[in-house]
Amino acid sequence: MKVSVGVSNRHVHLTNDDYKILFGDKEFTKRNDLNQPGTFASELTVTIKGPKKEISNVRVLGPNRDYTQVEVSKTDSFTLGIDPPVRNSGDLDGASEITIIGELGEITRKAAIIASRHIHVDKKIRDELGLVGINTVSVKIPGEKGGIIENVYLKDSAEAYFELHLDTDDANAHLLKQGDEVEII
Amino acid sequence: MKVSVGVSNRHVHLTNDDYKILFGDKEFTKRNDLNQPGTFASELTVTIKGPKKEISNVRVLGPNRDYTQVEVSKTDSFTLGIDPPVRNSGDLDGASEITIIGELGEITRKAAIIASRHIHVDKKIRDELGLVGINTVSVKIPGEKGGIIENVYLKDSAEAYFELHLDTDDANAHLLKQGDEVEII
Numbered sequence: 001m002k003v004s005v006g007v008s009n010r011h012v013h014l015t016n017d018d019y020k021i022l023f024g025d026k027e028f029t030k031r032n033d034l035n036q037p038g039t040f041a042s043e044l045t046v047t048i049k050g051p052k053k054e055i056s057n058v059r060v061l062g063p064n065r066d067y068t069q070v071e072v073s074k075t076d077s078f079t080l081g082i083d084p085p086v087r088n089s090g091d092l093d094g095a096s097e098i099t100i101i102g103e104l105g106e107i108t109r110k111a112a113i114i115a116s117r118h119i120h121v122d123k124k125i126r127d128e129l130g131l132v133g134i135n136t137v138s139v140k141i142p143g144e145k146g147g148i149i150e151n152v153y154l155k156d157s158a159e160a161y162f163e164l165h166l167d168t169d170d171a172n173a174h175l176l177k178q179g180d181e182v183e184i185i
Numbered sequence: 186m187k188v189s190v191g192v193s194n195r196h197v198h199l200t201n202d203d204y205k206i207l208f209g210d211k212e213f214t215k216r217n218d219l220n221q222p223g224t225f226a227s228e229l230t231v232t233i234k235g236p237k238k239e240i241s242n243v244r245v246l247g248p249n250r251d252y253t254q255v256e257v258s259k260t261d262s263f264t265l266g267i268d269p270p271v272r273n274s275g276d277l278d279g280a281s282e283i284t285i286i287g288e289l290g291e292i293t294r295k296a297a298i299i300a301s302r303h304i305h306v307d308k309k310i311r312d313e314l315g316l317v318g319i320n321t322v323s324v325k326i327p328g329e330k331g332g333i334i335e336n337v338y339l340k341d342s343a344e345a346y347f348e349l350h351l352d353t354d355d356a357n358a359h360l361l362k363q364g365d366e367v368e369i370i
Contacts, residue, residue, distance in 0.1 A: 073357065074357035075353065075357045078357075086329045086330060086360070116329075138332070144301075144336055145299075145334075145355070147332055147333045147335040147336075148332045148333040149330075149332040150331050150332040150333075151329060151331065151332075167358075169260075169357045170330070170358045172259035172263075173355045173357070173358035173359070175271070
């Protein structure tokens with residue numbers, strides 16, 4: 001079955017407490033909605049800093065969560081000088097220490113991961129598409145730099161937009177862009 | 186069968202004439218040998234410049250060739266603001282225009298490509314490994330971000346070191362590093 005691609009550039013999720021340290025009482029203004037219901041890219045950016053270099057203009061996504069998490073690509077990790085593990089969102093076991101610099105302050109957290117390839121699903125989507133009881137799938141990518149990507153995790157939420165999320169390394173390696181269609185196998 | 190991975194960062198090949206424009210009579214000094222017999226990374230670097238940004242410290246490889254070619258990743262192409270095609274080395278059909286800045290001068294050439302995934306072979310390797318008459322293969326990548334990459338071109342030379350060359354996008358997307366072993370299927 002077909003699924004459309006969403007490309008995730010490096011980004012940050014914050015707890016309410018960490019948001020306060022970085023931005024104080026500043027309003028968490030939406031720039032644009034993301035495809036997953038209720039989520040948005042905010043107007044705010046931070047700088048993320050590792051032992052080697054820093055990367056600026058990293059988007060803060062909303063709403064805030066109960067964990068602070070920095071999602072980077074392997075390419076970013078070489079720039080920063082960190083070696084983050086591949087993890088599902090919210091699993092910060094072994095996450096790399098990173099400094100997040102906001103307008104009013106900075107925090108250092110064990111928060112940096114490379115996000116697992118994942119497809120957003122909910123109960124309705126699983127029922128309709130015959131994906132009940134399945135944890136991971138493989139996806140066939142067409143094109144000159146195509147192939148098959150494995151270990152693509154089905155990520156459940158109460159209400160999902162059916163979409164494959166890839167980081168910029170996976171997207172660029174396979175010449176994929178936002179909205180391209182690929183095939184779950 | 187197994188093959189080891191060589192990761193190719195962005196780099197430049199020059200003609201003798203273009204070398205002269207960029208470096209004059211400067212000696213083309215070897216920094217280190219590369220695995221392919223007779224090839225080397227030189228001590229020299231250039232800056233490559235597209236309509237958007239430039240990238241400095243891009244290694245010049247030797248010896249010089251009968252074409253000038255700039256090999257970049259898709260990620261680099263976004264930085265530079267160009268849209269290069271995927272091509273086998275030496276095939277500059279539709280290559281993107283790019284400016285190459287050396288110590289003494291600069292040149293602008295239709296020379297930028299994304300190199301096809303390729304495996305270096307020669308007649309002896311083809312005979313020994315049963316690869317006679319085969320143009321492309323697929324390669325199985327193990328690991329958390331593994332899968333299968335397709336359209337891997339077998340590149341012939343008179344004397345080759347048997348190695349799979351991937352750009353940094355492919356390597357980073359699959360968490361591969363120089364010397365890793367993968368499987369031709």
